[in-house]
Amino acid sequence: MSKEEIFEELANAVINCKADLSKAAAEKVLAEGINPVDAINEGLVKGMNVIGDKYAAHQIYLPQVLVAAHAMYAGLDLLLPAIPKEDLADAKKAATAVVEGDVHDIGKNIVKTMLTAGGYIVNDLGKDVAPSKIAETVKGEGIDILCLSTLMTPTMDNMKNTIDLLKEQGTRGNCTVTIGGPPTSPSFAEEIGADHRDNNAQDCVNWLKGQ
Amino acid sequence: MVAPMTPYERAIATLNNEPVDEYAAYPLVCGLQRRLLPGTVTYKQWATDSNLCAQSYIEGFNKWKFPFTVTLEDLSVTAHDLGANVRMDKENTPFVDGHIIHDMEDYDKIQAPDVTQGRTGHLIRMNHKVVEGLKDKSFVIAFLEGPLLTLSQSAGAERLFMDMFTDPAPVHRALEQTTKMCCDAVDKIAEAGVQGMCWDYLWGNYTVLGDKEYAEFEGDKYAKATNEATRRNGLGLGIHNCADMPHLDTQINKFGVDVYSLAYYPLAEASPNMTKVIEDGYADKCTIFGNIDPQMFMRNTYEQVYETTMNLCQEAKTALCKRGLNTHFCVSSGCEVPPDLECHIDNVTAVMDAVHKFGAGQ
The missing domain is CATH 3.20.20.210 (TIM Barrel)
Known part of the structure; x- marks a missing residue:
């Protein structure tokens, strides 16, 4: 089987939401000694982009996107550890988190997926994450991009608290901060000192790539 | 000109698309x-x-x-x-x-x-x-x-x-x-x-x-x-x-x-605002509740909320008129008014004040 055929298998596994096929194709990549970065970009990411386009066109909906993302991660889980460290030197590091006091993470998870598909190395801190933990991660791991999310109004202030901590520790200037979630707005982003607020994950990643 | 109504009479008239003295208003204030x-x-x-x-x-x-x-x-x-x-x-x-x-x-x-x-x-x-x-x-x-x-x-x-x-x-x-x-x-x-x-x-x-x-x-x-x-x-x-x-x-x-309460997200391209919902005929069939941004109650001033409500009343009035409707419309917040301690209760008053002033029905 050629390299291109394996890439096609990876892409189709994502498009058809088949985690088992994604994993099997990723195993072939490793067995054949194919560059895992090429397999991710030409296979998994290509498939996820098809899903993203179909979702944007309302040809498919959120359940299919989530299952396709699951298939993508099944392949990624095998391929990412196989990438030589020197090949990741230029990749930007991103962190995602739902801020403390909130556990609604479906939007954050889509952002994480789209960032991964966009070539970023993502550290997902999860939900209900304290500002201090986020700030420590930004500093400790040299995070380039921080994506914060909340669905609820009372927890919006924890976005500001996080940014304030980044400023205090002197890492704000090295880190692009985006926010999202229904109660947020561009004016709120400006008010708290974030760089950007977006409506959806794909647009957010496109904005980040344009920076 | 419709004679002054009690709040309850206004609600019933609104639901029945009958003339009202002023539009009904109910920001979704709950925990607040x-x-x-x-x-x-x-x-x-x-x-x-x-x-x-x-x-x-x-x-x-x-x-x-x-x-x-x-x-x-x-x-x-x-x-x-x-x-x-x-x-x-x-x-x-x-x-x-x-x-x-x-x-x-x-x-x-x-x-x-x-x-x-x-x-x-x-x-x-x-x-x-x-x-x-x-x-x-x-x-x-x-x-x-x-x-x-x-x-x-x-x-x-x-x-x-x-x-x-x-x-x-x-x-x-x-x-x-x-x-x-x-x-x-x-x-x-x-x-x-x-x-x-x-x-x-x-x-x-x-x-x-x-x-x-x-x-x-x-x-x-x-x-x-x-x-x-x-x-x-x-x-x-x-x-x-x-x-x-x-x-x-x-x-x-x-x-x-009978009643449909919806939000409006101006930043989301496909989100329908009140004018569109009424003009598309949905208020022909039920009373539409909406749609002042709930965040305004938290982050804006009395004057800003008052002005937004005034504009909503005027836009809705035009749209209802185009459809030949008396009312079937209730000024609301589209989602819960934030119950936070920092939320400005006076902004609920701003909505009601603006409706009293600018919400005279058809």
Whole structure:
């Protein structure tokens, strides 16, 4: 089987939401000694982009996107550890988190997926994450991009608290901060000192790539 | 010129598309009203004490003379009674932080509970007391999560959506139970004497589900049952959907609602604003509640909220006129007014003041 055929298998596994096929194709990549970065970009990411386009066109909906993302991660889980460290030197590091006091993470998870598909190395801190933990991660791991999310109004202030901590520790200037979630707005982003607020994950990643 | 009406008369006229002295207005103030109670009542106390909760709605009416009163607590009530763990912070809206679905077998463990117990029971008792206090003064509409929202709150939305796609049969069996719970609840809530029932059918949203998926997992069977139970109890049928792309054709035209409460997201291109919803004919069929941005109550001044309400009244008036409607419109907030301690109660007054001044009906 050629390299291109394996890439096609990876892409189709994502498009058809088949985690088992994604994993099997990723195993072939490793067995054949194919560059895992090429397999991710030409296979998994290509498939996820098809899903993203179909979702944007309302040809498919959120359940299919989530299952396709699951298939993508099944392949990624095998391929990412196989990438030589020197090949990741230029990749930007991103962190995602739902801020403390909130556990609604479906939007954050889509952002994480789209960032991964966009070539970023993502550290997902999860939900209900304290500002201090986020700030420590930004500093400790040299995070380039921080994506914060909340669905609820009372927890919006924890976005500001996080940014304030980044400023205090002197890492704000090295880190692009985006926010999202229904109660947020561009004016709120400006008010708290974030760089950007977006409506959806794909647009957010496109904005980040344009920076 | 219509003679001055009582709030209740205004509500009835609004629902019947009859001329009104001024538009009905009801920002969805719920937990915020705890701050109208004597002393300091925390959100947690408000959410767990049916007397305090009911009294806050009565105080809200006393202060603002709302034609409608929608007895929303939060969206974790039914999931809590199904066994989900709900976090109740002192001053935050309660929310689910521990789901009950961990594998596919768990869907079959869901059983409709006794709705007179737990938080649904609390909600029922609260509605009794609200009706006692507001009968013939305000049109009281109870509020509850619909079958699919109940399940997503219990299972976790992401997990549920994936399971809907990969293994739908157990999901349907669980939905049978959440539907039974919702129907049992409306039977009991109706005994309180409320006049309407508002279901939160949040997932009728094109950002999340298409027509086919929504029909399969709520519209065709489960919402049909809860809508029928609402009608069978002699209640007006309301739907609240604060999604950015609501399924208006299904939820208004097909379900045949009396009241539809929707939000507007100016930053989301496809989100319909009030003018569009009225001009597209949806207010021909029901009363539309909407849609001042709830965040304005928190982050804007009295003057800004007043001006926004004034503009909404004028835009709605033009749109209603084009459709030949008298009213079928209620100034509202599209989603709950933030219950935060920092939220400006005066901004609710700003809405009411602006409606008194600029909301004269057709």
